Amino acid sequence: MLPETTIAELREIASRYPEARSGLLPMLHLVQSVEGRVTPEGIEACAEVLGISAAEVSGVATFYTMYKRRPVGEHLVGVCTTTLCAVMGGDAIFERLSEHLGVGNDETTADGRVTLERIECNAACDYAPVMTVNWEFVDQQTPESAVELVDDLRAGRERHSTRGPRLGTWKETERVLAGFPDGRADEGPAAGAPSLAGLTIARERGWTAPPSPDGPAALGPSSAAGQPETALAAAEEADTARAESETLQEETDE
Amino acid sequence: MSDATPTDVGTAGPLTPVLTDTWDAERSWTLAAYERKGGYRALDVALGMAPDDVIAAVKDSGLRGRGGAGFPTGMKWSFIPQDNPKPKYLVVNADESEPGTCKDIPLMMASPHTLVEGVVIASYAIRAHRAFIYVRGEVVHVIRRVQAAVAEAYAAGHLGSDIHGSGYDLEVVVHAGAGAYICGEETALLEGLEGRRGQPRLRPPFPAVAGLYASPTVINNVESIASVPAIIGRGAAWFSSLGTEKSKGFGIFSLSGHVERPGAYEAPLGITLRELIDLAGGVRAGHGLKFWTPGGSSTPILTAEHLDVPLDFEGVGAAGSMLGTRALQVFDETVSVVRCVLRWTEFYKHESCGKCTPCREGTWWLVQILTRLDRGQGQPGDVEQLLDLCDNILGRSFCALGDGATSPITSAIRYFREEFEAGMHTASTELFPPAASTAFAPVGAGAGAGR
Numbered sequence: 270m271l272p273e274t275t276i277a278e279l280r281e282i283a284s285r286y287p288e289a290r291s292g293l294l295p296m297l298h299l300v301q302s303v304e305g306r307v308t309p310e311g312i313e314a315c316a317e318v319l320g321i322s323a324a325e326v327s328g329v330a331t332f333y334t335m336y337k338r339r340p341v342g343e344h345l346v347g348v349c350t351t352t353l354c355a356v357m358g359g360d361a362i363f364e365r366l367s368e369h370l371g372v373g374n375d376e377t378t379a380d381g382r383v384t385l386e387r388i389e390c391n392a393a394c395d396y397a398p399v400m401t402v403n404w405e406f407v408d409q410q411t412p413e414s415a416v417e418l419v420d421d422l423r424a425g426r427e428r429h430s431t432r433g434p435r436l437g438t439w440k441e442t443e444r445v446l447a448g449f450p451d452g453r454a455d456e457g458p459a460a461g462a463p464s465l466a467g468l469t470i471a472r473e474r475g476w477t478a479p480p481s482p483d484g485p486a487a488l489g490p491s492s493a494a495g496q497p498e499t500a501l502a503a504a505e506e507a508d509t510a511r512a513e514s515e516t517l518q519e520e521t522d523e
Numbered sequence: 524m525s526d527a528t529p530t531d532v533g534t535a536g537p538l539t540p541v542l543t544d545t546w547d548a549e550r551s552w553t554l555a556a557y558e559r560k561g562g563y564r565a566l567d568v569a570l571g572m573a574p575d576d577v578i579a580a581v582k583d584s585g586l587r588g589r590g591g592a593g594f595p596t597g598m599k600w601s602f603i604p605q606d607n608p609k610p611k612y613l614v615v616n617a618d619e620s621e622p623g624t625c626k627d628i629p630l631m632m633a634s635p636h637t638l639v640e641g642v643v644i645a646s647y648a649i650r651a652h653r654a655f656i657y658v659r660g661e662v663v664h665v666i667r668r669v670q671a672a673v674a675e676a677y678a679a680g681h682l683g684s685d686i687h688g689s690g691y692d693l694e695v696v697v698h699a700g701a702g703a704y705i706c707g708e709e710t711a712l713l714e715g716l717e718g719r720r721g722q723p724r725l726r727p728p729f730p731a732v733a734g735l736y737a738s739p740t741v742i743n744n745v746e747s748i749a750s751v752p753a754i755i756g757r758g759a760a761w762f763s764s765l766g767t768e769k770s771k772g773f774g775i776f777s778l779s780g781h782v783e784r785p786g787a788y789e790a791p792l793g794i795t796l797r798e799l800i801d802l803a804g805g806v807r808a809g810h811g812l813k814f815w816t817p818g819g820s821s822t823p824i825l826t827a828e829h830l831d832v833p834l835d836f837e838g839v840g841a842a843g844s845m846l847g848t849r850a851l852q853v854f855d856e857t858v859s860v861v862r863c864v865l866r867w868t869e870f871y872k873h874e875s876c877g878k879c880t881p882c883r884e885g886t887w888w889l890v891q892i893l894t895r896l897d898r899g900q901g902q903p904g905d906v907e908q909l910l911d912l913c914d915n916i917l918g919r920s921f922c923a924l925g926d927g928a929t930s931p932i933t934s935a936i937r938y939f940r941e942e943f944e945a946g947m948h949t950a951s952t953e954l955f956p957p958a959a960s961t962a963f964a965p966v967g968a969g970a971g972a973g974r
Contacts, residue, residue, distance in 0.1 A: 466786025
């Protein structure tokens with residue numbers, strides 16, 4: 270059985286939405302923050318709160334990669350091995366860590382401290398090769414720095430995300446994902462150097478966006494020159510066949 | 524930021540910081556820092572306009588969706604049937620997952636209020652009183668910053684009831700995803716937001732008519748929504764004065780891989796990769812460009828012959844690819860194209876939601892063949908088999924994931940067929956030792972190898 274406080278929080282999550290079931294993804298994050306994985310008890314609790322079957326909850330829990338069926342270690346250590354990061358060194362980092370920790374993908378060290386995982390592109394390619402600890406960014410890693418990182422985590426030494434706060438535990442992260450802030454939004458920088466690369470050059474050279482010619486919300490008829498007049502024309506210029514078929518339908522509906 | 528009259532007018536250069544302009548401010552993610560830069564003034568302007576005029580302004584600006592497809596944002600808003608009695612919803616697609624793309628995540632980390640201000644203006648325009656920001660779950664610090672920005676905006680009266688005394692009400696929920704690339708597809712995202720498996724929906728009906736909870740819904744990318752305050756604050760004409768004839772405005776270009784200074788470069792649409800690589804200090808010292816993606820892994824790769832292609836929707840389209848999300852991944856001559864294509868294909872195989880047979884089974888078969896080619900154990904006819912499989916996947920599934928999976932394969936075979944043929948007898952690691960490609964390789968290592 271989940272603690273009463275957790276059941277109350279599950280209900281609280283469901284109440285954020287016009288339809289309660291919308292809360293299911295954050296609810297499963299909350300289950301993980303308490304149970305260390307998605308347990309059968311957690312599935313039952315979600316199903317009961319939402320008034321749906323356990324099978325329906327289970328179907329959702331098995332679809333999304335972040336939900337774990339087996340216990341996760343204190344820290345979930347991810348190494349990005351999608352193409353760009355893999356080429357830039359992610360493969361070498363994963364190999365070294367796997368050897369160093371004696372575990373493979375999605376396995377946990379015997380001391381229960383670290384679960385190692387290959388992760389997919391995490392939208393930080395300009396910081397490659399990228400790692401994550403409990404879904405906090407640890408950017409621009411090498412095999413050596415990665416070994417040092419996991420050694421520190423296993424020894425309980427304090428470490429910080431390169432673009433975020435002091436590293437906590439995976440369970441703590443899961444609670445934030447459930448929508449219960451931990452008050453640490455102000456830790457860490459606004460951006461790392463790569464995010465500021467273009468801005469830094471613009472500042473050095475005095476480049477800015479051009480000033481506004483005629484102030485706020487100018488609605489000049491000429492400003493639309495070159496714009497498609499109809500949805501069909503817009504769809505033809507859009508990049509995907511999907512946009513096109515969608516618009517064809519819209520036009521037909523009109 | 525939405526400051527209408529910049530006090531410090533510099534010169535117009537190839538880079539035009541607008542969205543990124545606040546990122547170097549002290550504690551730029553806070554409301555105080557955003558307001559110091561003129562934040563939430565555009566909201567006042569918008570609330571003084573009729574909602575239809577806000578839509579017209581965004582239409583006139585020429586803003587096209589920044590999530591990849593490039594559909595005109597204002598036109599998308601105008602599809603919402605205002606005579607439909609159901610509630611209207613705005614959903615922000617912050618599920619940035621297209622391999623190579625890294626613009627929305629840094630934007631939300633450094634300046635979440637730009638997004639929140641855009642959310643209020645867009646919701647007002649389409650007459651929604653509920654908005655959702657669906658952020659991928661794997662970026663907890665970004666979620667913290669967006670949660671905090673929304674809380675600050677409520678406390679300051681930028682969200683909630685009677686916003687800025689206008690009588691307009693809006694509630695915003697920050698929703699964390701749980702790891703599914705497919706949820707970047709807008710109807711799969713809606714499924715996730717309704718607490719279901721993220722599988723795309725059959726259309727029609729379209730989200731504008733029957734989206735979230737079968738109600739009229741606009742789904743926009745983070746960068747599209749974040750561009751709205753500047754358009755309202757500085758004018759549609761100002762926005763459309765930037766960019767090219769049919770690709771107006773500016774955007775964040777994510778430059779990654781083998782360049783000296785990878786990062787975010789905000790420029791008018793139409794800039795070229797040659798210009799961007801120059802600004803980034805050139806290709807990695809001692810090496811040369813081999814191939815690149817213009818808009819993430821789902822857009823066909825290009826080569827050095829395309830360095831001067833204008834990076835706008837039309838220019839990249841004419842070059843046989845797509846602008847996509849402006850995710851420029853640069854690979855030098857140390858890199859095996861077969862290894863890269865295999866890894867991308869493994870990604871699509873893992874992320875295929877399983878709904879449509881061509882995509883689910885096809886990506887599995889593609890991985891089998893590419894794996895043996897990568898190991899130098901390819902069989903005669905494998906290249907033709909790859910092309911045949913791609914032909915059978917393309918255009919035969921609900922959503923664009925399957926189509927995207929074929930892009931790197933067919934384009935790589937077009938430009939580097941001999942490397943795939945070499946996979947009949949020689950492993951990619953032999954032709955292109957991976958150590959030479961890493962960011963921590965000694966300078967000049969492996970230069971010229973393999974070609």
